[in-house]
Amino acid sequence: MxxxxxxxxxxxxxxxxxxxxxxxxxxxxxxxxxxxxxxxxxxxxxxxGTRIKFDLVSINATSDEVTIYVRNWGTEPAVVDKVYIEGVDVTQHVTPELPETISIGQVLSLRVNGSAAGLDFIPGSWYKVKVAGPAASYEESAKAK
Known part of the structure; x- marks a missing residue:
């Protein structure tokens, strides 16, 4: 029990x-x-705080010129001081001369002289383009035309 x-x-x-x-x-x-x-x-x-992106990347295979439109869509001004194409630092061949500061919401137009940088673009090929600064970077592939 x-x-x-x-x-x-x-x-x-x-x-x-x-x-x-x-x-x-x-x-x-x-x-x-x-x-x-x-x-x-x-x-x-x-x-x-600091965010950038490309509005447009255009690679002209005939003139070996790259045009990059970089937009600052962050909440602070962004500084761009480096440009790479296929991992090659082409900063010395960029117009306007870097570093450049992009205000909030503004677009910076960059032109890269690919011939001076030793690049030879092939029409129809894809190339990685990267823009970087101390606080932000952005990379995207673009097709050469």
């Missing part, structure tokens, strides 16, 4: 422990989610 009484009293503990365990798991999940969101938001806030 003692075992039946003992088993009956154990049954009441199980739902209580299950409820407490679920509460602990839920609180832990909330803490982990909160920490993840805070880390994500901190990173996003840092990146939001």
């Amino acid at each position: 003692k075992t039946k009484t003992f088993l009956k009293s154990r049954r009441g503990i199980s739902p209580i422990l299950a409820t407490l365990l679920l509460i602990v798991i839920a609180v832990a999940a909330i803490v982990v989610t909160y920490a993840w969101i805070m880390i994500y938001m901190h990173g996003a806030a840092q990146q939001a």
Whole structure:
């Protein structure tokens, strides 16, 4: 008889422990989610300051000239001080001379003299063009025409 009484009293503990365990798991999940969101938001806030992208990249295979329109779509002025084509630093052959600062929402037009940089573009081929600065960079492939 003692075992039946003992088993009956154990049954009441199980739902209580299950409820407490679920509460602990839920609180832990909330803490982990909160920490993840805070880390994500901190990173996003840092990146939001300086952001650049290309409006247009045009590669003229006949004249070996590259025209790049870089837009600052961030919340701070952006500085562009390097240009790469297929991983080759062509900054010395860029007009206007770099570094250049792009105001918020403005577009900077860059021209690269590919012949002076030792580049020979083939019509129909794709080339990676990258523009970089101390706080931002952007890379995109463009087709030579």
